[in-house]
Amino acid sequence: MANSKSAIKRIAIAERNRLRNKAYKSSIRTLMKKCFTAVDSYATESTPENMAVVKETMSAAYSKIDKAIKRKVLHRNNGARKKSRLAKALAKAKATAS
DSSP: OOOSHHHHHHHHHHHHHHHHHHHHHHHHHHHHHHHHHHHHHHHHSOOHHHHHHHHHHHHHHHHHHHHHHHTTSSOHHHHHHHHHHHHHHHHHHHHHHO
16 A cells, blocks of 8 residues: 555556546447448448448547547557558458449
């Protein structure tokens, strides 16, 4: 257990940050899964409506990833890798659709 007042405060701050980071990472995973699902549905049936859903989910995922990088929840290379995976999945779906 912490002995000093400042150490007790640091423990509280670390816990608060851990919970915030956990929430960010969880929401990023959820958005990425939604995006991959939308890309799969576009790959099976390439309609303009499905493409609109893909763009909407991808935009939301990119935005959340960028915010996590800005708040130092993710390293910038980790965020770039996640965005690259999303873009690669879409490119593959477009190639099979056309």
